[in-house]
Amino acid sequence: MRPLVNACLLLSCLSIPALADDYFDNLLSIIKPPHSHTAILATNLVTGDTIFQQNPDTLLLPASTMKLLTAVAATASLGSDFRFSTRVYSTLPIKGGVIAGDIYISFSGDPTLKATELRSLLKQLTDQGLYRIEGNVYLIGQANEQLQAPGWVWDDLGICYAAPVSDFVLNGNCVHGKLSPKLASNQSQLTVPGYVPISITNTSVFDKLGSEKFCQLDLQRLSGNHFSLSGCYSGSQAIKLAIAITDPGLFMQESVEQVLKSSQIQLQGKISIKHQLPTKTRLIAAHESAPLSDLVRTMLIKSDNLIADSLLKQLGQKTFQRPGNFSNGSRALKEILSSEGIVLTHAQIVDGSGLSRYNLLSARQLSQVLSLIYTDPRFAQLIDSLPVAGVSGTLKYKTSFNKPPLREHIMAKTGSMQGVDNLAGFIRSDTQDDTLFVILENGQSPLEKKQQQAPFSALFLHSLMDNPLAQHAPTDSDRSPSSQAN
Known part of the structure; x- marks a missing residue:
């Protein structure tokens, strides 16, 4: 296990007066994971x-720190008041109490x-007053x-955090269930x-005594x-499933068929899918999502x-005036962020979530995005939307x-997947200036992760906050006669 390192103790180990690079070089020689690729950038x-x-x-690999880019681009392009709409149209x-024709639900x-x-x-x-639709839906x-x-990753596709991204989304395109052991058997x-329109054939068993050498669930x-x-x-305990x-x-x-059957509306026709609205329709009902600012907050807090x-x-869709997909999105x-001054020349971006193993970003590029968030009033609310260490979201526990x-002083986006443990955000503390940091760790050994006393990012941030060289810089008010008198 790697020991927690106190900055002052480390400074006492240095043979010459510690400069920042010397301090952190010596620090990393102690805390850096030996089998990982790491990148760090910290700015006052x-x-x-x-x-x-x-x-x-x-x-x-940025993993979910990619969501910082998505948050900035969406705020810049779509605007904080953007909402997703689900609308019902009819031609008649x-x-x-009757529509003598078809209705259309646009998702x-x-x-x-x-x-x-x-x-x-x-x-x-x-x-x-509608109680009957004589046509189709x-x-x-x-x-x-x-x-x-x-x-x-193919293995992820049956799990809800990799649910299909579609015009048709209901309940997160996710079904929750529970797998329980039966008494007196495996x-x-x-x-x-019962109302969820899926079917699952189950032949799985519980290895209650842990006697099987190779035991894992397989979802096809x-x-x-x-x-x-x-x-x-x-x-031997029940487990929750999210499929x-x-x-x-x-x-x-x-x-929709189930909802219609439970409503007071009789449908004489069928329910089917089309890909385009007729030219002449009238809007008869609508639902809107929460505004973009709320969506982005949920996206960042819950990843x-x-x-x-x-x-x-x-x-x-908005940029190229055609149906949106991962490619044009x-x-x-990339174009939106480049216009904001983010240099993404060598970056590879293939999704907005960071799930893809094809994404590639550098610590400097993520640092540029964080700097834009910190300095541009358009994105100031994104700082308050980040998980707070020990308080909210993916940093709560x-x-x-x-x-x-670190508790309450780190506001940052996590980025975790198999072999990846990243963190990018800000330090806010009464004893030091606001600090921007990006800490990327790829190629993390599963064994080392299991044995480590603390994550590499936590060790580095702990020492960054302890470091006398990174403490609060004097301001004009600090130098004023009144402040000196106190």
Whole structure:
């Protein structure tokens, strides 16, 4: 295990008066993980001085720190009042409680749309007196959608954090269930809500005694939102499952059918999918998501991948005036940030969430994004949307961040996946100037992660806050006679 390092103790080890580079070089010789690739950049935001940098231009996997780029680009391009809309149209008016034709529900990829909101949308129609639709219900969404970005790991696709990104999103395109052991046997019982339009064949077992050398669950994704769960789980306690659907269009189609059946509206026709509205329609009901500022806050605090990539597609749609996808969304994001002065010449961006293993960013590029957030009033609210160490989001319970000196003083975006543990954000403390930092660690050994006393990022930040060379810089008020008198 790597020991926690106190900055003052480390300084006493130096044979010459410590300069910043000497201090951190000696520090890293003690705390740097031996098997990882790392990059660091720390800047005093008051003086503008670089406190320390190492490998700042090395391109590494950003993981969810990519969401910082998405947040800035979406705020700059879409505006803080942007909302996703779900709208109902008809070609004929409601007469005598009847629409003597078809209705159209247009979906825009709202990543936050819930079944309760879909029911409320249809209730707007019953509130107008509608009780029968004599035609069909058409669900309008993009044709031939790109549901996953290049570089998403195949193993992740059945898990809800990698749910398909589509115009059709309901309940996060995710189904929650529970796998429980049966009494007096190794068999399991899978429970999912009965109203959810998916089917799962379950043959998995529980290894209650831990006697199996190779024991893992295997989820196979089949067509038509069918799944097969097999293999074994080592333990004797029930576990929660979060399964991402495979066909969002079918999932929405069957969900709308269920909602209609439970409503007071009779449908004489069928429910099917189309990819374009007729030319002459009238709006008869609408639902809007929360504004972009709220969506971005949720995206950053919870590291919500679906929100991030749904916003990326919106960037592509707005910038290039065509249906959004990962390709044109990534290009739009890069163009928007480049116009803001972020140098992304050698960066590779293929999604907005950071899930893709093809993304590549440097510590310097992430530092430029953070600097823009700090200095430009348009993005000031993004600082308050970051997880706070020991308080909120993905930093609330993270090891070593939920206790002093990091607790409450680190506001940062995490970026974690297999072999990756990144952190990018700010230090705010009464004893030192506002500090920007980016700490990237790729190629992390699973064994080393399991054995470490504290994450590398926590060790570095702990010493950065302890370092006398990085303490509060005197301001004009500090030098004034009144301040000296006190």
